[in-house]
Amino acid sequence: MDTALQPFEQRTIEAAIDFASSVIAPNAAVWEQQRCLPPERIGPAANAGLTGLLLAEAQGGRGLSKTAMARVMEELSKADMAYAFVLVVHNNFMNAIAQAGSPAQRERYLPGMLSGKYLGAFLLTEPQSGSDAANVTTTARRRDGGWILNGAKAWITSAASADLLSVYAQTDASQGWRGIAAFIVEADHPGVFREAPYSTMGAHVMGAGGFRFEDCRLSDDAMLFPPGEGFKGAMAGIDLARANVAAMCCGMMANSLDVTLVHAGDRRAFGQRVLDFQGLQWQLADVATDLHAARLMAYAATRAIDAGQRAAIAAAHAKKFATRAALKGIADCMQVMGADGYKHDFPLARHLACAKMAHYIDGTTEIQNVVISRDLLRPAT
Ligand SMILES: Cc1cc2nc3c(=O)[nH]c(=O)nc-3n(C[C@H](O)[C@H](O)[C@H](O)COP(=O)(O)OP(=O)(O)OC[C@H]3O[C@@H](n4cnc5c(N)ncnc54)[C@H](O)[C@@H]3O)c2cc1C
Numbered sequence: 001m002d003t004a005l006q007p008f009e010q011r012t013i014e015a016a017i018d019f020a021s022s023v024i025a026p027n028a029a030v031w032e033q034q035r036c037l038p039p040e041r042i043g044p045a046a047n048a049g050l051t052g053l054l055l056a057e058a059q060g061g062r063g064l065s066k067t068a069m070a071r072v073m074e075e076l077s078k079a080d081m082a083y084a085f086v087l088v089v090h091n092n093f094m095n096a097i098a099q100a101g102s103p104a105q106r107e108r109y110l111p112g113m114l115s116g117k118y119l120g121a122f123l124l125t126e127p128q129s130g131s132d133a134a135n136v137t138t139t140a141r142r143r144d145g146g147w148i149l150n151g152a153k154a155w156i157t158s159a160a161s162a163d164l165l166s167v168y169a170q171t172d173a174s175q176g177w178r179g180i181a182a183f184i185v186e187a188d189h190p191g192v193f194r195e196a197p198y199s200t201m202g203a204h205v206m207g208a209g210g211f212r213f214e215d216c217r218l219s220d221d222a223m224l225f226p227p228g229e230g231f232k233g234a235m236a237g238i239d240l241a242r243a244n245v246a247a248m249c250c251g252m253m254a255n256s257l258d259v260t261l262v263h264a265g266d267r268r269a270f271g272q273r274v275l276d277f278q279g280l281q282w283q284l285a286d287v288a289t290d291l292h293a294a295r296l297m298a299y300a301a302t303r304a305i306d307a308g309q310r311a312a313i314a315a316a317h318a319k320k321f322a323t324r325a326a327l328k329g330i331a332d333c334m335q336v337m338g339a340d341g342y343k344h345d346f347p348l349a350r351h352l353a354c355a356k357m358a359h360y361i362d363g364t365t366e367i368q369n370v371v372i373s374r375d376l377l378r379p380a381t
Helices: 007-034 043-047 066-079 081-100 103-115 173-179 230-236 238-266 278-306 312-336 338-342 348-357 365-380
Strands: 120-123 139-143 146-156 164-170 180-186 192-194 209-219 223-225
Touching (some): 007 081, 081 103, 081 120, 120 146, 164 209, 164 230, 223 230, 238 312, 312 348
Antiparallel strands (some): 146 209
């Protein structure tokens, strides 16, 4: 597939492969044990050219296609999907600033985000609403020529350490989603309170947690999307986000298969290699088939996005299929490894937690079915 990409895109994918094997893979288990990003956060990834992936080269970015970005995320996820997802959120925020930000916002934030000095987060979900994403109750009220934010956000990737927040807030509840605006808020701004990160099944590198806003005063300059554009802005990249999750699940499945094949090739039971039991070979063959199908679906979606075609259904199919395939496939690989697969000495337990997490982010599995069934039923309604 990579041969269809531009040489500069192939070079970024090679940089991702190198970064995954030399930086993420040797450290991911320790980061998970310490339950946080390393102190240098995404700095090393920025040095490896993995920030500003979608930004035009004129803006200091890599100018990748969506397909190439997904390939980068697939490769990083072979080592750790949690770290890759931190980079996805950061890159997407940069893209929103590049496309919708004012010249002053671009100048103020993009260089620091490109270098990894600033880490970005996307704040849409609230304690009372996740799937019903337009049900935003964080308020932004007009006051003295600026805005005052009040409310709470939940389940925010990089909440533990983000410096820059894209905050979605309701300016006029009577307008529903049309009242939602978005603001760029610096995390140390007065009135911003960071909650302690959650204790979850895994993926603690993502530092998922919440924020509170208490009379947080912002100037007009902080607005990223005006009312009417905020919710559209939040949803603008959702198809790519779903395709990226699918690609990341493929990375974890591929790595799980690789690790399992080596382990089961060495391990012996009843006088033969574990890998020689046909029942186990077929279990791995099923994982390989699912991986093949998931990759085809993920990249069918990214290619449709790159071609400017409608990709909502393709992305929903890809996310639903790949997350399910990863959860089952990684668990099956762990089973072939026997009790060793269950140990943190191997990456599969981390991958399994991320495969479960992938069922929630960027729309749950059920929300993918809402999208797919709405399309299925359209001719009948
Ligand atoms: C690790 C992690 C990181 C995250 N990072 C971010 C982030 O950076 N920024 C951000 O804004 N959000 C983030 N999220 C939040 C994520 O987007 C939400 O978890 C997701 O939208 C689901 O919302 P919920 O968890 O509140 O579930 P709910 O909406 O409460 O849903 C509960 C259950 O009901 C089902 N359901 C809901 N509506 C329907 C329906 N119409 N039909 C059928 N079933 C339905 C759901 O599928 C689910 O099974 C993150 C979540 C996780 C787990």
